Structures are given as structure tokens and as C-alpha cells.
Amino acid sequence: MARPEDALVTEITPQSEDFSRWYLDVVRRAELADYTPVKGCMAIRPYGYAIWELIQQDLDRRFKATGHVNAYFPLFIPESLIMREAEHVEGFAPQVAWVTKGGAEELEEKLVVRPTSEAIFGTMYSRWIQSWRDLPLLINQWANVVRWEKVTRPFLRTTEFLWQEGHTAHETEAEAQEETLRMLGVYKAFAEEVLAMPVLDGQKSESEKFAGAARTYSIEALMGDGRALQAGTSHFLGQNFAKAFEIRFQGRDKTLQYAWTTSWGVSTRLIGGLIMTHGDDSGLILPPRVAPYQVVIVPIQRGNWQETVLPHAQQVRDALQAAGIRVFLDAREEYTPGWKFAEWEMRGVPVRLEIGPKDIEKGQVVLVRRDTRAKAAASRDGLPAHVTALLDEVQRALLDRARAFRDDHTSRVERWEEFVSIMEGRPGFVVARWCGNAECEATIKAETQATIRNLPFEQVPGGPCIRCDRPAITDARFAKAY
RNA sequence: CGGGGCGUGGCUCAGCCUGGUAGAGCACUCGGUUCGGGACCGAGGGGUCGGAGGUUCAAAUCCUCUCGCCCCGACCA
Numbered sequence: 001m002a003r004p005e006d007a008l009v010t011e012i013t014p015q016s017e018d019f020s021r022w023y024l025d026v027v028r029r030a031e032l033a034d035y036t037p038v039k040g041c042m043a044i045r046p047y048g049y050a051i052w053e054l055i056q057q058d059l060d061r062r063f064k065a066t067g068h069v070n071a072y073f074p075l076f077i078p079e080s081l082i083m084r085e086a087e088h089v090e091g092f093a094p095q096v097a098w099v100t101k102g103g104a105e106e107l108e109e110k111l112v113v114r115p116t117s118e119a120i121f122g123t124m125y126s127r128w129i130q131s132w133r134d135l136p137l138l139i140n141q142w143a144n145v146v147r148w149e150k151v152t153r154p155f156l157r158t159t160e161f162l163w164q165e166g167h168t169a170h171e172t173e174a175e176a177q178e179e180t181l182r183m184l185g186v187y188k189a190f191a192e193e194v195l196a197m198p199v200l201d202g203q204k205s206e207s208e209k210f211a212g213a214a215r216t217y218s219i220e221a222l223m224g225d226g227r228a229l230q231a232g233t234s235h236f237l238g239q240n241f242a243k244a245f246e247i248r249f250q251g252r253d254k255t256l257q258y259a260w261t262t263s264w265g266v267s268t269r270l271i272g273g274l275i276m277t278h279g280d281d282s283g284l285i286l287p288p289r290v291a292p293y294q295v296v297i298v299p300i301q302r303g304n305w306q307e308t309v310l311p312h313a314q315q316v317r318d319a320l321q322a323a324g325i326r327v328f329l330d331a332r333e334e335y336t337p338g339w340k341f342a343e344w345e346m347r348g349v350p351v352r353l354e355i356g357p358k359d360i361e362k363g364q365v366v367l368v369r370r371d372t373r374a375k376a377a378a379s380r381d382g383l384p385a386h387v388t389a390l391l392d393e394v395q396r397a398l399l400d401r402a403r404a405f406r407d408d409h410t411s412r413v414e415r416w417e418e419f420v421s422i423m424e425g426r427p428g429f430v431v432a433r434w435c436g437n438a439e440c441e442a443t444i445k446a447e448t449q450a451t452i453r454n455l456p457f458e459q460v461p462g463g464p465c466i467r468c469d470r471p472a473i474t475d476a477r478f479a480k481a482y
Numbered sequence: 483c484g485g486g487g488c489g490u491g492g493c494u495c496a497g498c499c500u501g502g503u504a505g506a507g508c509a510c511u512c513g514g515u516u517c518g519g520g521a522c523c524g525a526g527g528g529g530u531c532g533g534a535g536g537u538u539c540a541a542a543u544c545c546u547c548u549c550g551c552c553c554c555g556a557c558c559a
Contacts, residue, residue: 020553028493039550094557116559149558150483157558218559230559267559301517338519345519356518366518449555482559 019225019276020153026275027154030284030347040152040159044268047347050292051271052162056142058194058289059164059266062186068138068166073120075144076111081119085244088118091211095147097159113146118212118237118263121167122245129249129259132171136179140166155272156229156482163267169247169259173238176260180236183264184217187232195270196287196398197221197277198406199231200429200477202454207438210263214238220453220477222406223276226427228453228479231273234264272482277402278371284348285370287398288391293328295320295387296344298337300356313355316365316383323384325391345370350394351387371397419466419478423448429479431456433472435465443467450478 027033032048044052060070076099083089092115099111114120121139129137146160166183170176184201191199199219209216213235221231241247242258251257278285288294299305299313313329320327328349330340337354344352354366364377367387371394378386409428413419422430430450434440444467445451455474465472 024552035551037550145559147558151557161559163559233559265559269559298518303517305517333517336517336519336521338517338521340520341518342520354518358518 022279023272023276024154026279026283026346032271032275032284033154035154038159040149042154042158044162047292048271051274051286051290052268054290054292055194055270056164059186059190062190063140063164063166066138066182066186067136068140068168070141071139072141072143073117073124075114077114077117077119079110079112081123081245082112084119084122085212085241087240088212088244092116092147095149097146097148114143115145115147116263116265117141117143117145117165118167118241119245121263122241122247122261125167125169125259125261126245126247129169129247132249132251134249135169135171135259136175137169138166138179139168140164153272153482155268155275157269161267161269163265165263165265168262169242170261171249171251171257171259173260176238176262177236180215180217180234180262180264183262184219184232184234187219187234187264187266191219191221191231191270192399194287194289195274195277196289196395196402197231197270197273198399198403200454200456202456202477204233204454205438205441205452205476207441208452208454210235212237212240213263214240218454220429220479221273221277222409222429222479223273223482224279224405225276226409226480228429228481229269229273229276230453230481231270232264232266235262237261237263278398279348282342283346285398286348286350288350288395291348291350292326293344293349294325294391295327295351295353296340296349297327297329297353297355298340298344299329299331300337300354301333302357309356309360312360316353316355316380319384320387323388325384325387341368351390353387369394371401413466414463416466419444419450420448423450423478423480427480429453429477431475431477432466433460433463434474434476435468435470436473437465437468437470440465440468440470444478448478449480451481452476453479453481 030047031045033042033044036043096115097113099113100107125137128134142164144160144162149157149159152158168179170179188199188201191197199221201217201219204216204218210233215236217234218230219232221229223229239258239260241261247259247261248256249259274290275284278287297313297317299309310331313331317327317329341352348370350370352368354368359365363380365380365383366375367378367390368375410431411422411428412431413422419430419432422428434452441452455476459475463472464470
């Protein structure tokens with residue numbers, strides 16, 4: 001029996017206080033991350049980092065498949081470089097950490113700890129790009145960045161975080177635009193296929209776009225408490241950064257032209273999204289494709305189990321491992337099976353495999369799904385194929401469930417009163433017509449806390465703005481956001 | 483940065499109002515019995531009560547300052 005003092009919040013409620021308490025509990029108890037003495041900075045623990053590694057591997061394959069290569073750029077950026085793009089500085093100035101001393105020496109020029117790397121990429125690209133033959137230049141880096149946030153929360157917003165940032169330069173506007181949307185598509189596919197996290201892709205409003213970008217696109221996911229999470233962004237930078245950093249090339253027509261650039265990134269925030277999309281009262285639920293352990297084997301330690309049960313458990317482990325399944329045999333003697341069940345549920349392992357004397361007699365094992373807790377015996381003959389199929393099924397079921405939840409909490413709204421009542425009560429995405437006016441957007445935010453998450457690509461034309469009754473120019477997705 | 487709450491063994495907290503020998507549960511260590519949903523018995527170890535200053539014969543407790551965390555707002559991946 002679960003002891004009451006060990007239970008999580010008994011029900012995941014949409015009230016943000018309980019949900020956020022639940023979230024912090026899961027992060028800590030699933031051993032994903034922990035607070036450090038460094039303000040606003042967390043330590044990602046090995047289990048949490050293993051999830052990040054799986055995310056990295058999969059994304060990296062997708063980046064390579066679309067022609068990108070990895071490189072690494074400096075952590076420090078001289079003040080003069082970051083100052084070159086006016087909107088960019090203005091946008092990031094309140095959030096940057098400064099280095100003013102090196103050893104005992106006061107620095108002649110202050111350095112910022114990169115909040116993002118457009119400035120240094122731009123500087124290097126200006127040296128590397130001379131001719132249209134040098135384009136496109138498609139580079140990604142895996143790095144840490146620092147943003148001096150006022151309020152932090154593990155994975156969702158920390159002072160320092162890990163991410164990947166792709167920076168590309170192109171010959172034409174159309175090519176750069178195509179790249180921007182291509183990478184948004186990569187993110188969407190990754191989020192849905194791997195994280196089982198359905199997302200809505202669209203364009204950011206002017207007020208929400210990246211500082212210095214011409215256009216920003218995002219994917220937005222819906223968390224269990226009905227708030228939206230920006231899960232990835234892709235920016236069409238136009239020639240803004242090319243002009244600021246003098247990224248010029250001689251074109252096919254012999255004229256000197258500015259390149260068209262893009263940048264795009266996702267961060268360890270995805271792990272926060274994963275937790276809040278799939279978790280339940282027993283803790284984390286990991287989609288198999290990002291589960292460090294896809295199967296945990298719990299041997300039933302009865303009698304002389306080391307000799308009667310353990311060899312069978314090892315054999316099962318080896319068979320699953322040979323089939324490419326990430327499996328862990330939990331043979332720790334100091335914990336009872338019940339304790340291990342709860343522990344691995346907390347940590348989100350998609351499938352638990354129990355094996356004890358009864359099973360060995362019958363030539364079977366017991367498989368338990370984390371997402372539904374459904375328990376079934378399975379023959380040891382053909383087990384790897386069976387488990388592989390089960391993992392695929394769990395992966396699919398998680399996406400279906402998350403999508404059903406998201407659709408359930410997405411409504412199209414025509415009347416302002418309805419908009420307000422949804423934001424007050426059951427939260428979620430609200431799709432409504434909008435005039436395109438920034439003040440109107442700000443008013444909506446002030447009155448309801450809802451912001452425009454993005455503007456859908458598919459538009460339903462006509463009609464007045466949801467708030468101000470001026471003619472709408474676009475549909476917009478609204479939500480309270482993290 | 484505003485408004486509210488909280489800092490006491492690793493964790494969750496009681497004790498504070500009304501000053502007087504630092505507590506509980508869990509976790510941890512050792513021994514034994516257990517083990518198919520967070521086992522049980524016995525014996526142990528561990529805290530200058532976030533920090534600094536003050537009041538007092540005496541401070542976890544009262545006062546001042548400070549640091550940190552959590553929640554609600556303004557800024558953000």
C-alpha cells in the first residue's frame with residue numbers, strides 16, 4: 001500500500017498551484033533534476049540527462065538528414081557584436097549576464113554570456129561567406145545559453161539551459177523562408193513522433209516574435225493543466241542580421257548581395273513539456289522513444305531466487321537487449337518488488353516486466369504498461385518481438401491520448417464573453433479572429449492573461465476581431481502560457 | 483521588481499503566539515525475518531534551527547537587517 005506521506009498530489013487538478021506542486025515533485029522524485037546553490041540554475045541528474053541525450057540523438061539525425069552539420073561557437077560575446085542589431089540588443093539587454101573582469105583585470109570591452117548566438121554566428125558567417133557557391137551554409141550547435149530570468153522553474157525556465165541552435169544563411173529570400181518552415185516541420189514531426197506531444201504550428205504575432213527576426217514561427221503544446229508551452233521556434237531573419245554583420249556574397253549575377261538568414265532552436269524545456277503532457281498521479285510517463293529504460297525487469301525475490309529466478313531474468317534481459325530494447329534488470333536485493341514497481345512508475349518506464357517462480361514454471365513473464373497499467377502474461381517464446389510491438393503501441397497510445405486531450409481543450413470562439421469564461425474556467429487553446437492590432441492583443445492579455453500563441457497557417461476568413469470588433473485579418477490561437 | 487507565504491537532520495514537517503535540556507515520520511547504518519503493489523522487528527548515526535546583528539541571566543522562539551525558496555502579477559525557450 002502506498003503510504004500517504006509518499007503519495008503525490010492525489011489528483012492532477014487544473015489549478016496551477018497543485019499542478020505546479022505536482023510538477024516539482026515529479027522532477028525531484030523521478031530524479032530528473034535538482035536545485036543547486038547557483039540561483040536559478042538546476043543540476044540535470046543522470047536520469048534526466050539520459051532523456052536529453054535521446055532527444056539529441058534523434059534530433060541530430062533529423063538535422064543531418066536535412067543537410068545540416070554541427071559546430072561550436074564561443075560562450076562569450078563582445079559587447080560591440082551584440083550591439084550591432086538594434087532590435088536584437090533591445091530584446092535581450094534585460095536578460096544578459098555580463099563579464100566585466102578577467103582575473104584581476106577590468107576588461108576593456110565587456111563580454112556577454114550568450115543568451116543566443118546570432119551575433120557570433122553572424123560575425124563568423126561574414127568571414128566564411130564570399131560567393132553564392134558558399135551558400136547555403138547550414139550549421140547547428142549544441143550548447144548552453146544564459147538568460148537572467150526573474151522567475152525560474154526546472155526545465156521550463158532556468159537561468160542557464162541546454163539547447164540546440166541552428167543558424168543558416170541562404171542565397172534567396174525564398175530559400176531562407178523555406179528553410180525556416182522546413183525546420184519548424186522537423187520540430188513538429190519530432191515532437192509528435194518521438195515525444196508523443198501534439199503541437200500546433202503557426203506564426204508568432206509581431207509582439208511575440210524573436211528580437212531581430214522578420215518572422216517567427218513556433219510549435220505550441222498543451223500541458224495537463226490547460227496552459228500552453230512554446231516547445232520550439234524557427235525564425236526567418238530576413239536580411240536583418242546579414243546587414244548588421246555584413247554577411248555578403250557575390251551572386252550569380254556578379255552583384256554583391258546580403259544573405260538571407262534563419263535560426264531555430266529547441267531546448268531542455270522539451271523535457272518539462274514531456275512531464276506535463278504525459279505525467280499522472282504516480283509520476284512521470286515516458287514515451288518509449290525517449291525512455292532511458294524502455295523495460296525494467298523486476299525479479300520476484302522468493303526463496304533461493306538468486307539461483308531459481310535471477311538466471312531467467314538475465315536471459316530475458318539479454319534477449320530483449322539483443323533486439324535493441326533499452327532494458328534494465330533491477331536485481332537490487334534491498335528493495336521489495338512493490339517498492340520497485342512504485343519507483344519505476346515514478347520514473348516513467350513504459351513497460352515493467354515481472355518474472356517470478358510461477359512465471360518460470362509456465363514459460364512466461366508478466367508485462368505491465370505504464371500508461372494504462374494493463375497487466376498481461378506473455379510467452380517467453382517470441383518475447384522481443386512482442387515487447388517491441390507493445391512499446392510501439394504505448395508510443396502510439398500516448399500520442400492519441402495527448403491529442404484527444406488537446407482537442408478536447410481547444411475551442412473556436414466567436415463571442416468575447418465566451419472567450420473570457422473559457423480563460424476563467426477550463427483553460428486551453430481558444431481559436432478566434434483577431435484584428436492584428438498589438439494594443440488589442442495587449443488588452444486581451446491584461447484582461448484574461450491569455451496571449452496569442454501563434455497564428456494558424458489555415459485561416460477561416462471574414463468576421464470581426466474577437467475583442468475590438470474591427471475587421472479581423474487573421475485567426476489566432478490564444479492560451480495562458482508558461 | 484511589487485503583493486503574499488515559508489526557511490528547523492537527506493526529505494516532509496511539529497515546536498515559535500506565551501523565551502528555559504532540539505522533536506516526529508520517512509530516508510540512512512548494522513543484525514535478523516521477508517519479498518507477485520512502496521515489508522516487519524531490534525539496535526544505531528546524523529541538526530551551532532538559512533545568515534548577521536540586537537534584546538535577555540537565557541533565543542529555534544522576541545526585534546532589525548540580509549540571503550534563499552514557493553505562490554500570484556509585469557519579462558521570457
